[in-house]
Amino acid sequence: MSIWNLLADLSWLISAVIAVWLVFDWLKTDRSYSEQQLTSSREGEIEAVSEKHKV
Numbered sequence: 001m002s003i004w005n006l007l008a009d010l011s012w013l014i015s016a017v018i019a020v021w022l023v024f025d026w027l028k029t030d031r032s033y034s035e036q037q038l039t040s041s042r043e044g045e046i047e048a049v050s051e052k053h054k055v
Contacts, residue, residue: 029038
């Protein structure tokens with residue numbers, strides 16, 4: 001087995017691990033927080049209140 005085949009297999013393995021981690025994190029986040037909480041723009045509201053615009 002050449003080094004290039006080994007690197008290709010390793011990159012596929014790393015990609016698969018990242019994909020599994022993304023799905024796991026997605027499910028964990030989905031169970032921990034409500035849809036309303038995840039789609040709220042609380043930070044945007046805080047920034048809008050704190051900024052003073054002079055025209």
